[in-house]
Amino acid sequence: MEHKSYTFLEIKQKLVNYCVYQDRCHQEVAQKMRDFLLIPEAKDEILLYLMKENYLNEERFARSYIRGKFYMKSWGRNKIRNHLKFKGVPEKLINSCFNEIDEEDYQKTLTKLYHNYYEKIKGAQEYQKKSKTITYLLSKGFEYEEITQVIKTLGGE
Known part of the structure; x- marks a missing residue:
């Protein structure tokens, strides 16, 4: 060529x-x-x-990446962090940019995802539905502690 x-x-x-x-x-x-x-x-x-000339700005990149992956794709912090690390963005910078995600939005999104996924599972017992939903949310990058918090809030414990 x-x-x-x-x-x-x-x-x-x-x-x-x-x-x-x-x-x-x-x-x-x-x-x-x-x-x-x-x-x-x-x-x-x-x-x-x-x-x-500010065409290349790693902090701006990290911030817009975090916003996009959370608000558009509903990824949790763990998945976002791993993808940014893979792109060579320093951990310190990643951590300082997570304030792009509003804490209340994070909880709302997690709760909504939990609820929607849980309701979709047919013909399984309670604990299986819960376990499958937790696995799904972990794969979306949400933290285990945050997930169990949502389950408690929804009265599932």
């Missing part, structure tokens, strides 16, 4: 566009740079430029 060669400025512009389209983390930008055969100095220069 023939590779089109780009000038340094064209590559820089492509990476600006990549960051403008949606918030990116450093790892995603580094991965994208591998598509272009750049010398390390050129990569560093582009990275610095993207950060200086």
